[in-house]
Amino acid sequence: MISENNILQKLEESVSSKDIENVSLAVRQIDIESYAPMDILNALSRGIEKARESFKNGNYSIPDLLVAIDAYRQGISYLKEISPKFTSQKTENEKPRVVIGVVEGDVHDMGKNIVAAVLEACGYQVYDLGRNVANASFLEAIRTTNADILALSAMMSTPLANMRMLIEMAKTMFPRTAIIVGGAPFDADLARRMGADGYAENAITAPDETNKLLSSFSSDKKLIK
Amino acid sequence: MKNRTVRIVNPENFSNPGTLLPLVLNRIGYSPETISKSIYEEIKELITMGLKTIHIDYVEQTTQITSWGKSNITGKGIRIDSNKWSALLTHMNSPKLLCCFVLTLGESLDRIIEEKKKDSLFDAYVLDALGSLIAEQAADQLGISISEHLSVKNYEWSHRFSPGYCDWELASGQMAIFQFLKPETIGVKSMPSGVIIPEKSISAVMIGAKKVTTKSPCLFCKDQHCKYRRAD
Numbered sequence: 001m002i003s004e005n006n007i008l009q010k011l012e013e014s015v016s017s018k019d020i021e022n023v024s025l026a027v028r029q030i031d032i033e034s035y036a037p038m039d040i041l042n043a044l045s046r047g048i049e050k051a052r053e054s055f056k057n058g059n060y061s062i063p064d065l066l067v068a069i070d071a072y073r074q075g076i077s078y079l080k081e082i083s084p085k086f087t088s089q090k091t092e093n094e095k096p097r098v099v100i101g102v103v104e105g106d107v108h109d110m111g112k113n114i115v116a117a118v119l120e121a122c123g124y125q126v127y128d129l130g131r132n133v134a135n136a137s138f139l140e141a142i143r144t145t146n147a148d149i150l151a152l153s154a155m156m157s158t159p160l161a162n163m164r165m166l167i168e169m170a171k172t173m174f175p176r177t178a179i180i181v182g183g184a185p186f187d188a189d190l191a192r193r194m195g196a197d198g199y200a201e202n203a204i205t206a207p208d209e210t211n212k213l214l215s216s217f218s219s220d221k222k223l224i225k
Numbered sequence: 226m227k228n229r230t231v232r233i234v235n236p237e238n239f240s241n242p243g244t245l246l247p248l249v250l251n252r253i254g255y256s257p258e259t260i261s262k263s264i265y266e267e268i269k270e271l272i273t274m275g276l277k278t279i280h281i282d283y284v285e286q287t288t289q290i291t292s293w294g295k296s297n298i299t300g301k302g303i304r305i306d307s308n309k310w311s312a313l314l315t316h317m318n319s320p321k322l323l324c325c326f327v328l329t330l331g332e333s334l335d336r337i338i339e340e341k342k343k344d345s346l347f348d349a350y351v352l353d354a355l356g357s358l359i360a361e362q363a364a365d366q367l368g369i370s371i372s373e374h375l376s377v378k379n380y381e382w383s384h385r386f387s388p389g390y391c392d393w394e395l396a397s398g399q400m401a402i403f404q405f406l407k408p409e410t411i412g413v414k415s416m417p418s419g420v421i422i423p424e425k426s427i428s429a430v431m432i433g434a435k436k437v438t439t440k441s442p443c444l445f446c447k448d449q450h451c452k453y454r455r456a457d
Contacts, residue, residue: 061254066347067264105418110353113342132416158395158418 008043015047018067048121069117099141100151101129108155114203122207135166154183167195178213242272252354278333282411285326303405307393309442322433327408329426356425364427380433384440395419
């Protein structure tokens with residue numbers, strides 16, 4: 001039996017090196033009864049963190065990161081199959097909650113999908129509402145999930161007026177939910193003028209921004225200067 | 226209104242994975258020199274698979290320009306509400322024609338991409354890039370094909386432009402094109418926001434004149450930071 005640290009290390013390295021096949025092999029070697037779900041999850045997430053660092057350092061391109069995410073998801077999927085305790089409610093409740101979606105009128109969701117996957121891999125409980133999502137659906141999702149963060153994506157300028165209304169309503173109804181926006185029309189200045197609390201320049205940096213939001217919201221400070 | 230399968234000037238561009246591979250790699254951020262063999266082969270397989278799902282179709286209509294002013298260009302059946310593109314006509318000798326088209330790769334590629342998003346973001350990303358690349362190339366090819374048609378071959382043409390370009394408002398511009406061309410006949414629809422479905426579809430207009438000195442409004446546009454700015 002491979003030692004505890006070695007197998008988790010192997011899992012972490014397989015994800016960060018985009019080795020989907022080795023992730024599959026590694027998860028099959030894990031004695032599920034011997035490991036806390038969080039230890040396995042953390043190993044997989046550390047792999048994604050390393051992949052993100054590789055991207056920031058210029059060693060990985062976006063598709064490299066996507067292969068790493070696919071490897072991560074492969075690991076999660078297999079573990080969920082073989083172990084009910086892996087998806088225990090307790091584990092899920094410990095995670096910060098993000099409601100994410102593409103706003104009404106827009107269907108371009110590749111960026112949103114990548115952000116959702118990266119956030120999940122970085123330890124968030126993600127509620128992905130999909131695309132062309134009506135404002136009412138976003139608001140209902142915040143209410144039912146008690147979301148910490150609302151992440152809105154738009155790739156076009158046409159939906160922005162409606163998006164501004166959504167942000168206003170969300171801030172009124174759910175003042176403790178931070179709002180982050182991203183997509184082609186945005187920069188930090190527009191995000192601020194729209195009333196958002198944060199701006200995700202790209203899918204890779206999104207978790208850094210959401211982490212800042214979680215911290216700043218606990219101290220009532222705005223993220224965008 | 227003409228509704229026919231695209232006569233592609235260079236069909237090789239749309240059928241040969243080997244030709245498309247470096248273009249797709251460049252688009253998604255890979256270098257052919259540094260990419261791993263396994264990823265290279267996987268992308269090649271995805272391109273081959275993606276090509277099988279694509280069926281290029283289009284509708285096109287060329288109409289006479291009846292009038293233009295500071296804020297719009299009017300043709301028989303369509304009006305383009307754009308200050309910048311209207312201003313372009315002052316840089317043309319005898320602007321006469323508006324050519325409008327809607328081109329689509331069909332819905333099958335969209336469906337495959339949606340399926341792939343559930344299992345592999347990498348596969349979806351590659352196929353999405355492939356679709357965008359081919360749609361743009363097909364639109365370029367169609368523009369060339371139209372401009373070389375016997376009936377208009379003595380005209381010079383602007384760059385093609387689409388609703389959402391410059392100051393041509395997306396939703397109303399898409400409505401104008403759709404009312405003119407009825408691309409629902411080839412399975413293309415427009416959402417109220419102006420997004421067209423299938424996603425790998427392009428709607429566009431070209432302006433034809435006896436002489437075109439500049440092909441887009443960029444030369445006289447004050448927005449120096451526009452990321453779509455063109456040199457000519």
